[in-house]
Amino acid sequence: MVVRIRLARFGNKHKPVYNIVVAQARSARDSRPLEVIGTFNPIPQRPTGLSDEEARAARAYKDISLDRSRAKYWLGVGAQPSDGVWRLLHMAGLIEAKKVPNK
């Protein structure tokens, strides 16, 4: 069975927070995973403590915490990231971007 790196949804209604987890592919989304390697907050945060000019130019940010060494290990032993996690890991510089087949 495939081991996947995927997101597990926590938080309340309209306030999602995700754990980035390593789990068996056929297990339920929020069941206890093999390992939690980070979190992903999809709600954009406004950066604070900036001057007026900086605040105008600043982008809202999405907060991610990730244990890079564990992520590398699980990728190395063949864990398959889901599409969402693939994008995050690509941004973190751990894997190549996913090739999207032309339609």
Added chain:
Amino acid sequence: MFKWLNAQGSEFKHHTPGETNYLSKLDPKLNEKNANGILEKPFPLNLSFRSEPILSEDLRNEIYNRVVRMQRSVRGVSVELGVDMRRVAAVVRLVELENKMKEQGKSLAIPYARAIHEMVPTTPLYDDAREYRSNPHENINDLPVHRLTDPQIFYPVSESRQFNRIDAGRAFSGAPALLHRDAARMAAEPDETIRRITQGDFRQIETVGKGEDEQQVLLPADARIPHPHLIANDRNRISHGMTEPGLVRTKYYKRLDQEMEVDQKRKERAQQRRERTIHKVQPENSRFEFRFRDAVVSAQTTGANGRGSQAPGHRYGVPSYDRKKGQVKIPTRVKV
């Protein structure tokens, strides 16, 4: 009610600028004024309450001017004008807000503010800088009582030894006493000792206890106040003030500058540390920035059963008592 309003109460309908308009005006026993000629007890049934002065408009503008236009440190301005650092910071923020409102063309409640300022005691902007020292807006060296100093401790000390604030801090936090050699050295040069604590490396503060009980050794009160350099200055004034007042002043400004420089460096280092640990990505096809922080998954953080509180992410098998009855979510403590 109208009987009172038409009889005694009619006195309060219009106020006299520069004088308070308090109910205690009617009571001849309470009608005593303070040194500045101001009636300061507003409530006839609560005599221990005194109305404290607020910042006058001039003083408020002067604070903003010094901090923002002249780029002086908040700490320095607080010392010079005898105003608490937190109040100085609040003044800067509020004046900033006021300026923004003016820019946006919003109307300000100026007549209201003027009327209030006429009716409550205010601290004026003095011409003579020495007035701020003798007659400060608030006592800037007030120290909140530390929880560690609550218990009464019976601590036997040999009569031949000097027991000072540094030793008291150690006794309160249960740390072993200093070596006689170190204690003597610290007592011999108190200014230098405090400077080393407040401007040195904070990571070098000693700790006692193990694991979860580990805590920092309580510092002497001289180091915990917001303006430690004031004590050094007072010590200097007492020893040299009469003979060489100029030297004391130059030393004081030098100390302030030194402190500002160290503060600046500390801020820069903190900023660098933050930037080192956070990896920021701005993809071209996204409106957002993605910030990657480092998490640690290890036996220390997740624990033997995988439920450690230090582990990243939401925990499994640990119920959240968020919605349970009796959970107080109002903060019970304010960190100053």
